[in-house]
Amino acid sequence: ALMLPGSYEQGLIAHQYKERVSIFDCDEYVVLSNKAITVAPGLVTEVVDSNLSCSKGGEFKTALNTEIFFAVWDKVISDRRFNLHAWTIKADPDCVFLPVRLRLDLKRHLEGPTGVYLNNCRMGMHGPLEVFSRIAVHLWHHGRQRCVDHFTKLCSGPCLWGEDMFIDQCFSKVLGVRRENDWSLLVEDHCDPPQGWESCTDTSKA
Secondary structure, three states: OEOOOOOHHHHHHHHHHHHOOHHHHOOOOOOEEOOOOEEEOOEEOEEOOOOOOOOEEOOOOEEOOHHHHHHHHHHHHHHOHHHHOOEEEEEOOOOOOOHHHHHHHHOOOOOOOOOEEEEOOOOOOOOOEEEEEHHHHHHHHHHHHHHHHHHHHHOOOOOOOOHHHHHHHHHHHHHOOEEEEOOOOOOOOOOOOOOOHHHOOOOOOO
């Protein structure tokens, strides 16, 4: 997870850590920020090379945070701890994430030689919960610049996309990572949710 220091995310992550919920119920976890911060006793953020600031823009006026998450993935890949696990999850601090449900769901997704990532929304992969296989992370590391070059040419300059759209397009259109739809991952207000979704009573979602 990536944390903005001094924001509401810091207290939220401290509470999650205390209760051992969200990413802290995974086999391994890391909280990243642009400075080393003791979020709670025993939990210190690891530092990414970014000031974590970005503007909003594009068709949907979303955060243009692709460069920030380039730095995040650089840190994750340089640590190489992702190699110890079949799946790497990026979860926003304010995403209500239940790893016990995701573990069951992942049993039906097989990696294959080209890797796999999960599309969590009918409108395209959304950022609160992103799920990538080990090979997918390797392909992202080695092929990201190909995607930058491809889409910079396609958009006649930087595409005004958030990181979720960039990675989705990069994996599916350039790197050939298999995209599997999984509507049991996510429900949120930006993905045409059903009525009453805010009650959080739907036990089918991770």
